[in-house]
Amino acid sequence: MSLAQTRSRLLGAIFGASLALGAVAAHADTPPNVLVVAQSIDDAVSFDPAEGFELTTVQSFNNLYQRLVQTNRDDATKIEPALASAWEAGADGKSLTLALDGKAAFASGNPVRPEDVIFSLSRAVKLNKAPAFILNELGWTAETVDKAIEKIDDSHVKLTWSADVGPAFALAILTAPIASVVDEKVVAAAVKDGDFGNDWLKTHSAGSGAFVIATYTAHEALVLQANKRAPGGAPKLENVIIRNVPDVGARRLLIEQGDADIARGLSADQIDALTKVKGVKVLAVPSARTDYLLINSKANATLGNPAFWEAARYLVDYEGIAKDLLRGQSQVHQAFLPVGFPGALTDTPFKLDVEKAKKILADAKIAVPVKVEFPVFNDQPFLSIAQSLQSTFAKAGIDLDIQPGVASDIYAKGRSGNYQVTLRYWIPDYFDPHSNASAFAINKDNSANTVAKQAGWVIPKLTDETLAAVKEQDPAKRATLYQDLQREVQKSSPYVFILQGSDQVVLRDNLKGYKQGLNADQVYYDRVEK
Amino acid sequence: MHFVWVALRWLISLALTLLGLVVVTFAMTRLSPVDPATQMVGSHASASSYQAAREALGLDQPLPIQFLHYLRMAASGDFGQSISTGQPVASDIARTFPATLELATVAIIMGAALGLCLGIFAAMRPGGVFDAVARLISLVGYSVPIFWLGLLMLLLFYARLHWAPGPGRLDVLFQYTVPARTGFVLLDTWLSGKPGAFRDALAHLALPATVLMFYALAGIARLTRALVLTELGQEYALTAYAKGAAVHRVVFVHVLPNIAGQLITICALAYASLLEGAVLTETVFAWPGIGRYLTTAMFAGDMPAILGGTIVIGASFVLLNTLTDLAVGRTARGRA
Numbered sequence: 001m002s003l004a005q006t007r008s009r010l011l012g013a014i015f016g017a018s019l020a021l022g023a024v025a026a027h028a029d030t031p032p033n034v035l036v037v038a039q040s041i042d043d044a045v046s047f048d049p050a051e052g053f054e055l056t057t058v059q060s061f062n063n064l065y066q067r068l069v070q071t072n073r074d075d076a077t078k079i080e081p082a083l084a085s086a087w088e089a090g091a092d093g094k095s096l097t098l099a100l101d102g103k104a105a106f107a108s109g110n111p112v113r114p115e116d117v118i119f120s121l122s123r124a125v126k127l128n129k130a131p132a133f134i135l136n137e138l139g140w141t142a143e144t145v146d147k148a149i150e151k152i153d154d155s156h157v158k159l160t161w162s163a164d165v166g167p168a169f170a171l172a173i174l175t176a177p178i179a180s181v182v183d184e185k186v187v188a189a190a191v192k193d194g195d196f197g198n199d200w201l202k203t204h205s206a207g208s209g210a211f212v213i214a215t216y217t218a219h220e221a222l223v224l225q226a227n228k229r230a231p232g233g234a235p236k237l238e239n240v241i242i243r244n245v246p247d248v249g250a251r252r253l254l255i256e257q258g259d260a261d262i263a264r265g266l267s268a269d270q271i272d273a274l275t276k277v278k279g280v281k282v283l284a285v286p287s288a289r290t291d292y293l294l295i296n297s298k299a300n301a302t303l304g305n306p307a308f309w310e311a312a313r314y315l316v317d318y319e320g321i322a323k324d325l326l327r328g329q330s331q332v333h334q335a336f337l338p339v340g341f342p343g344a345l346t347d348t349p350f351k352l353d354v355e356k357a358k359k360i361l362a363d364a365k366i367a368v369p370v371k372v373e374f375p376v377f378n379d380q381p382f383l384s385i386a387q388s389l390q391s392t393f394a395k396a397g398i399d400l401d402i403q404p405g406v407a408s409d410i411y412a413k414g415r416s417g418n419y420q421v422t423l424r425y426w427i428p429d430y431f432d433p434h435s436n437a438s439a440f441a442i443n444k445d446n447s448a449n450t451v452a453k454q455a456g457w458v459i460p461k462l463t464d465e466t467l468a469a470v471k472e473q474d475p476a477k478r479a480t481l482y483q484d485l486q487r488e489v490q491k492s493s494p495y496v497f498i499l500q501g502s503d504q505v506v507l508r509d510n511l512k513g514y515k516q517g518l519n520a521d522q523v524y525y526d527r528v529e530k
Numbered sequence: 531m532h533f534v535w536v537a538l539r540w541l542i543s544l545a546l547t548l549l550g551l552v553v554v555t556f557a558m559t560r561l562s563p564v565d566p567a568t569q570m571v572g573s574h575a576s577a578s579s580y581q582a583a584r585e586a587l588g589l590d591q592p593l594p595i596q597f598l599h600y601l602r603m604a605a606s607g608d609f610g611q612s613i614s615t616g617q618p619v620a621s622d623i624a625r626t627f628p629a630t631l632e633l634a635t636v637a638i639i640m641g642a643a644l645g646l647c648l649g650i651f652a653a654m655r656p657g658g659v660f661d662a663v664a665r666l667i668s669l670v671g672y673s674v675p676i677f678w679l680g681l682l683m684l685l686l687f688y689a690r691l692h693w694a695p696g697p698g699r700l701d702v703l704f705q706y707t708v709p710a711r712t713g714f715v716l717l718d719t720w721l722s723g724k725p726g727a728f729r730d731a732l733a734h735l736a737l738p739a740t741v742l743m744f745y746a747l748a749g750i751a752r753l754t755r756a757l758v759l760t761e762l763g764q765e766y767a768l769t770a771y772a773k774g775a776a777v778h779r780v781v782f783v784h785v786l787p788n789i790a791g792q793l794i795t796i797c798a799l800a801y802a803s804l805l806e807g808a809v810l811t812e813t814v815f816a817w818p819g820i821g822r823y824l825t826t827a828m829f830a831g832d833m834p835a836i837l838g839g840t841i842v843i844g845a846s847f848v849l850l851n852t853l854t855d856l857a858v859g860r861t862a863r864g865r866a
Contacts, residue, residue, distance in 0.1 A: 036702055042826050045570070045616045053572050128582050130571035202616045215706060218615035218622065219826065220818045223706050241702055245816045249681045250697045253689050259696045405563060406829060411573040412565035415580070429574055439574075449577050 029258040033238040035511075035528055038245040038260035042219055048201035049180035050124035053131045056222070056242075058177055059523040063224060063240070065180035065207035066231065068098055068117065069171055071431050076518050077342055079171050082231075083112055083181055083208065089167035093473070095160040096167050102155055106183040106208045107227040114151035119184040121149050121159075123196035131178040134429050137438070138173060139163035165434075166473045172432035177521050182206045210235045210526035219244055224525070236513065236529040255280055255506050261530070262514065263506040267380065268327040271504050281509045284328060285516045288338040289501035290436075291330065291385070291425045295494035298456030299420040303372070306492050307364030313350045313496050314357040315393045322499060325384045333500035335486040336426075336440045340518040342475065343433050343482030349490065354395045361396060368397025373420040375413060378404035382423055385498070389423070414454040425501070426451070427520050433482045434470045440495060441466040441485055455494040462488060544848045551844040552604065555837050556597055564831030566613055587613070600837065609838035614830035619838035622823060627842060628713030629699065630812070630819035634804035636739040641746030642797045648747070649754025650786070654777050656759060664751055671748025680741045680814035687737060694737050697816035701730050738815040742808060746800040753796045761785040791858035798854040806843045 030036045044056040049065055052058060062070075069087070072078040084098035104112040125135050125145040139162035140148050150158050161170060173179065182197075183206040190200035197206075205213040208231065211224035224240040243260070245251045252270045255263035256277055266274070275282055293312065297304040318332040335345040361368060372393075376386040383404060390400045400421065405413075413419040428435040443452035444463045452459060462485065469481035489495065507514060513527035567583040575583075584590050588599060603610055609619035652664035687694040695701060699715045700708065708715075708722045716735070719727035758781060761767055766788075770780045786793075809821030820839055827835035 030702065034702065042614075045614065053575075128579050130575040130579055130583075132579050133574065133576035136576060217625070217818070218612075218617055219626075219823060221705070241706070243698065243702075243816070244818070245697060246822065247677075247681070247697070247814045247816070250684060250814055250816060253684055254696050257689055257696060406831075408565045408569035408831060409563035411568045412563075414573065415568065424573075449575075449580075 029508075030261055032530055035237050035240045035262070035525060035530075036260045037240065037242045037262040037264070038251045038254045039242065039262075039264035040246050041222060041242060041244040042246060044216075044218065044222070046129075046198075046202040047205060047213060047216065047222075048129075048198050049177050049182065049207075050120075050127050050196070051129035051131070051198060051202070052177070053129075055520060058521045060222065060224075060242075061177040061180055062209065062521055062523060063211045063525050064205040064209045064213065065177070065182065066104075066209055067176075067179045067181060068174050071175045071517070071519070071522070073515050073517055073522065073524055076340065076431050076522065079175060083117075087171070090160070093166050094162075095158060096170055097152065097156060097158045100155045100157065104208060104231065105229050106186070106206065107212045107229060108183055108186050108206070109229065110183055110185050112181060112208060113184075114154065114157040116181050116184045117157045118149045118151060119187070120181045121179065122146060123182075123198075124178050127196055127198055129198075131176070131429065134173060134176045134178050137163060137434070138165065138170060164467065165470050168473060168475070169432060169434060169470055172434075173430055176430035180207060183208075211240060214239070230526065232526075235526040237525070240525045240528075255508065258508060261508045261511055264503075266504065266506060268325075268329055271329075271506070272327065274506055279509055281507050283505045283507055283514070283516070285503045285505060286331075286338075286340060286518055287427075287501040287503045288340065288518045288520070289425050289427045290333060290336065290338055290497055291423065291499040291501070292336075293389070293421060293496035293498065294414070294424050294451065294455055295421050295496075296417060296419050296454075296456055297494045298417060302366055302370055303420055303494075304456075305364055305366060307360050308366055309492065309494050309496070311357040311360040311366075311396065312393075312398075314353040314360070315389075315396055315398070316350070316496060316498055317352045317388055317392050318348065318350065318498060320352070321385055321388050325388060326381055326499070328502065329381070329504060330499040330501050332498070334490065334497045336436045336489060336495070336497060337433055337482060337486060338428070338436075338500050338518070341428070341431075341433050341436070343479035343486070345483055345486045345490075352392060354392070357396045369399055370397065371399045371401060373403060374400040375403045375405050375410050375419055375422050377407050377410060377423070379407075386423055415449065417454065417456060431519050433478075434466075437466045437469065437482060437485060440493075441489060451495075457494050540848075540852050544845065547848050548841055548844055551840055552601070552837060553597075555840045556600065556833070559831065559833045559836055560593060562831060564829070566831040566833060569830045569832075570613055604837070604841065609841075610834035612827065612835040612838075613832040614827055614835060619834045622835065623820065623838055623842050625710075625713060626818055626820040626823040629715070629817060630805060630808055630821060632714045632716060633735065633738055633742060633811070633817060633819060634801060634808060636735060637742035637804055638746055638797065638801040640739065641743040641800065642750055644743070645747040645750030645800075646754055646793065646797075648751040650758055650781060652751070653755045653758035653762065654781055661755075664755065667744075668748040668752040671744045672752075675810075676741060676745055677810040677814050679744065680738070680811055683737050683741060684814065695730070695733050697814070699731070699734055699817060700727070701734075704730055738811050738817055741811050741815075742804055746804055749800055750796055754793060757789050757792055758785055761789055787861070790861040794857050794861070795854055798850055802847050802850050805846055 041056045043054040045054055046052045047057050049061050066082045068082060068084040069079050070082040072080050083101055083104050085101040087096050087098040089096055100112060122145045125132060125140050126142045148160050152158050186206040187197035190197045192199055203216045210227055210230040212227050214223040214225035216222045221244060222242040226235045226238050228234045245254060248266055251263045252266060254260040271282055274280055295303050295309055302308055322330050322332045332348050334348045334350055337344040339346055376382050386402050390402055393400050410422060439451045441462045442450050443458055444460050446453050465485055469478060472478040472481055510530050512529050515524040516522060566587055567580055567589055570583045571579050588596050612619050612622055615622055648664045652661040655661060688696050704727045708719050708724060708727055711718050711721055715731045719731040767780050767784060770784050808819060809825050812819040812822040824839040
């Protein structure tokens with residue numbers, strides 16, 4: 001047999017085998033009653049609403065659980081009834097009496113009782129996991145929470161709080177995922193060593209939402225099953241499968257081929273390419289995430305000089321970063337409240353102006369060149385943004401020394417104040433301006449773990465103003481107070497707000513009814529149909 | 531008596547290797563800048579939640595105490611709870627290790643078979659067309675980044691030609707209906723008796739196994755070629771030639787039995803590197819194996835998972851080494 005013959009037979013065999021393989025790989029769209037979502041779920045740690053604080057788990061809570069009250073999915077500034085059909089504020093402005101919806105039931109069939117509400121809220125405080133600080137805002141602690149939540153009768157529950165905040169703020173806190181109501185009877189059966197069922201709830205659900213967790217396999221998939229007793233009727237689709245597809249390239253192929261109905265977390269390049277592909281559509285949802293530069297004012301005299309902070313505001317190429325680097329994944333935003341929140345500032349007073357920055361630095365007698373350590377998340381888009389900042393800051397003689405690091409390391413440095421300048425992002429923890437204001441504008445004496453404390457920025461006056469704003473009951477007046485606060489922070493603070501995020505989600509074009517809101521938890525699968 | 535001694539020696543070497551591994555891994559995770567407590571509670575949590583997390587992880591204890599505590603637990607088979615998955619590490623490993631083992635085993639069987647053939651035939655006519663092809667394949671297999679090759683194969687065979695299914699171990703139709711009995715998807719689908727499930731599993735395995743195979747094949751073919759060529763220059767081979775033996779007779783009758791031991795070692799080493807080094811392939815093909823598990827754990831500073839995974843991979847290395855030694859010993863005895 002000649003070499004040519006051998007070669008042709010070999011090739012024939014290879015192609016024959018490939019074709020046989022191809023025949024079994026029937027190419028089909030996803031099943032009609034199943035929604036397949038391709039994203040990374042590597043971050044998921046716990047599906048217990050008292051613990052879960054990662055993007056993947058936070059995005060699941062609205063589909064698994066209900067809270068007493070919820071934000072309207074079209075307009076998050078409106079709070080509407082959920083498990084509670086009505087509520088009344090106490091005369092002193094420090095209590096709420098809520099009437100439970102008599103018809104509400106958990107997926108297990110158990111009715112929703114005041115005992116469930118008491119169990120859910122108190123376990124969340126006592127477990128003291130990552131999101132517990134949200135309920136701590138009401139002054140609830142492991143010691144006091146039992147007294148703060150009481151059953152009035154079989155359909156009423158009363159909440160009282162010691163913190164100096166009003167009922168509107170308390171309601172906003174109750175819309176956070178940590179205030180989800182779990183089925184006490186189901187969870188009680190799974191309690192181990194006084195863990196309030198935490199271990200079991202990490203991978204199971206016991207709620208009254210549109211779906212229940214059918215199976216969850218870490219790093220593999222979260223499979224949701226329709227809850228037939230769901231409020232407002234069973235969801236349109238039987239299952240939602242959230243598949244872990246860690247590689248973004250593979251995610252893009254899956255959505256292009258119709259093997260996924262939704263893909264998240266794609267890069268700007270891939271979104272660009274997908275906008276030209278038939279059969280898919282790109283949904284751009286404004287997100288409440290803000291990216292900002294954080295300056296440690298305690299690091300040295302230069303970084304503690306307000307002139308340095310001011311100069312920094314003119315050394316950011318806002319337009320270039322938003323338009324050229326992030327291409328639609330972010331907009332220029334220069335205040336601590338994201339657009340969509342009550343009181344948000346939409347004007348952008350700063351732009352790249354190297355000469356002005358140089359003059360500010362010279363007037364303040366800040367010696368340049370100056371070298372600044374700049375730890376940055378070892379991930380995109382942070383590294384690209386950091387490189388842009390490095391090049392513009394260099395023009396005024398500020399040498400940003402980019403030090404890529406893992407997120408937990410950079411957060412730990414922030415916590416211990418062991419950094420000079422860093423690039424970070426902030427996502428509100430609940431839908432109220434105080435979530436951001438308390439982070440950026442509260443630091444009386446370095447006692448609480450706020451961003452202001454991490455910047456070493458002690459601000460008793462701003463702290464008082466922030467605490468006054470959260471007490472204000474008139475919504476219009478309150479919004480004005482937050483605008484004033486933001487202007488003060490814009491004028492002088494060790495922060496440079498740069499961007500507000502926009503979440504680009506890719507959907508197959510036969511998909512209807514998918515809803516995603518401004519806040520991280522506002523992802524809704526219940527009305528999706530194909 | 532001999533067997534007992536061999537077994538005892540193996541156990542001692544296993545224990546020492548694992549102890550060494552644990553010490554080094556423990557030190558490395560503690561020296562790394564990742565803060566597991568921050569990783570667990572995030573940046574917004576209150577100081578008391580952060581402190582509670584540190585205590586729950588035992589990070590408030592002095593290092594030697596943490597280490598001894600860990601050793602005690604590991605000795606009793608309890609690797610603790612993973613920070614990044616919230617699950618017991620033992621059950622995570624029981625889930626992810628079979629996935630990698632299955633992928634690597636299929637890849638090494640194909641890679642060894644093809645690589646040995648390629649290497650042997652290339653050495654028989656050095657400088658010939660076959661040799662050139664073999665060298666090209668080895669060069670590409672060595673130098674092309676494996677994730678790029680994986681993505682390219684997905685693009686071609688899945689997206690363009692539609693010959694192969696996309697990333698994942700099974701189609702969504704089967705993934706959650708086939709019960710996981712063994713963790714090996716080929717076995718599970720076969721046992722389930724669901725029509726089409728086994729073929730689906732096989733089809734999903736084809737691309738990632740081919741990518742890994744390519745990587746293993748490159749090394750095996752190159753080393754085999756070099757070994758055979760060296761042996762062909764030895765006196766015994768020249769003598770065989772002088773006696774009038776044809777090249778295939780010299781290679782298959784004289785050379786191969788002599789280098790069988792080395793060939794087995796080469797394949798075993800390639801197999802071992804596939805077991806722990808398949809992380810990029812696993813990422814591209816959304817294959818939930820132990821490589822990805824360990825990498826994610828490392829980024830999260832998830833010490834229980836890192837230590838547990840390292841011990842399992844270390845144990846497989848030792849086991850594979852012993853098996854190779856036994857096999858090599860057997861081939862040597864067979865020749866004697």
